[in-house]
Amino acid sequence: MATQPGLKLVELDEGGINTAFRADVLEGLAQVPKAIPARWFYDDAGSALFEEITQLPEYYLTRAETEILQSRCDDFRRLIEPGLAVVEFGSGSSVKTPLLLECIAPAAYVPLDIAGDFLRASAAELAGKFPNLPIHPVEADFMQPVRLPDAVAHLPKLGFFPGSTIGNFIPWSATDLLRQFRALLGPCSQLLIGMDRVKPPERLIAAYNDPQGVTAAFNLNLLTRINRELEGNIPVDAFRHEARWNDILSRIEMHLVATRDVEFSISGRYFSLGAGQSIHTENSHKYGHRGGRVLLLAGGWTPIAEWTDPDEDFAIILAEAQPERFAP
Numbered sequence: 159m160a161t162q163p164g165l166k167l168v169e170l171d172e173g174g175i176n177t178a179f180r181a182d183v184l185e186g187l188a189q190v191p192k193a194i195p196a197r198w199f200y201d202d203a204g205s206a207l208f209e210e211i212t213q214l215p216e217y218y219l220t221r222a223e224t225e226i227l228q229s230r231c232d233d234f235r236r237l238i239e240p241g242l243a244v245v246e247f248g249s250g251s252s253v254k255t256p257l258l259l260e261c262i263a264p265a266a267y268v269p270l271d272i273a274g275d276f277l278r279a280s281a282a283e284l285a286g287k288f289p290n291l292p293i294h295p296v297e298a299d300f301m302q303p304v305r306l307p308d309a310v311a312h313l314p315k316l317g318f319f320p321g322s323t324i325g326n327f328i329p330w331s332a333t334d335l336l337r338q339f340r341a342l343l344g345p346c347s348q349l350l351i352g353m354d355r356v357k358p359p360e361r362l363i364a365a366y367n368d369p370q371g372v373t374a375a376f377n378l379n380l381l382t383r384i385n386r387e388l389e390g391n392i393p394v395d396a397f398r399h400e401a402r403w404n405d406i407l408s409r410i411e412m413h414l415v416a417t418r419d420v421e422f423s424i425s426g427r428y429f430s431l432g433a434g435q436s437i438h439t440e441n442s443h444k445y446g447h448r449g450g451r452v453l454l455l456a457g458g459w460t461p462i463a464e465w466t467d468p469d470e471d472f473a474i475i476l477a478e479a480q481p482e483r484f485a486p
């Protein structure tokens with residue numbers, strides 16, 4: 159096994175507080191309407207709850223994407239050259255990764271994730287499955303400037319961004335992120351990206367508000383994390399989870415709705431919400447057949463192939479980094 163020690167790029171202040179997390183929470187709760195970026199869901203507890211979500215019968219996304227990965231090995235092998243470094247953004251438990259790695263014979267794998275313990279555990283597990291593949295885990299927030307390990311600097315790159323995580327960014331930020339990926343991966347790179355498709359709102363709401371309450375626990379865990387990491391005293395039991403379909407913006411929104419008037423403090427700052435007011439915690443954009451491709455084009459990537467599951471619930475698109483002079 160050739161697992162390298164992870165590069166750690168998360169900034170903490172003298173008190174051990176994650177300064178970016180604190181800034182996002184304090185800023186987000188001071189604005190109207192209140193909102194906190196979804197990336198802060200993923201502490202170790204949040205990452206474990208998300209893995210549970212992916213197993214839920216209502217959450218079709220993971221199953222549909224896995225089905226595509228399982229059935230398109232020959233296509234991937236034909237369109238993706240061997241010997242490149244696979245850089246996975248927000249790798250989590252890396253469950254889908256073996257399906258890709260088995261197909262394309264890469265020279266290295268770089269899982270990149272903000273949840274350090276989780277990242278290292280899944281990198282170690284993967285090293286057991288691929289003993290000859292150099293694995294270089296990087297603990298980092300891919301929204302911030304990231305440095306790839308020197309060991310992969312000379313290799314061509316394939317970015318892997320599965321799971322419809324791109325949907326968690328508003329299109330403006332999604333295109334910025336795609337351009338950032340292009341700058342990080344280099345001019346001759348490829349990107350394999352998963353996107354969830356638009357479908358009837360009832361199915362979407364069920365996927366984001368399961369009767370078992372796992373998604374609710376995932377959403378509410380954000381408040382528990384704030385209390386623990388940012389010296390907060392939010393009464394978590396005074397909030398409930400809500401999933402809403404926003405048709406105009408083509409997205410599921412998750413909110414934490416106050417069930418009564420509440421006041422609390424975080425890192426010495428005071429906040430209040432009236433009963434019924436909410437904190438907007440996540441957007442999950444859904445793309446139509448052409449919308450996803452246009453998003454990629456706007457982000458500096460040219461789609462070259464697209465696959466869906468038989469029900470067309472989910473799409474995986476392979477794209478190439480656009481040359482600098484793309485337009486006529």
Ligand code: AVI
Pocket residue numbers: 211219321322323324325326365366373440441442
């Ligand atoms: C990680 N991301 C793609 C998930 C999604 O479907 O937007 C996060 C999630 N939120 C609630 N359930 C799953």
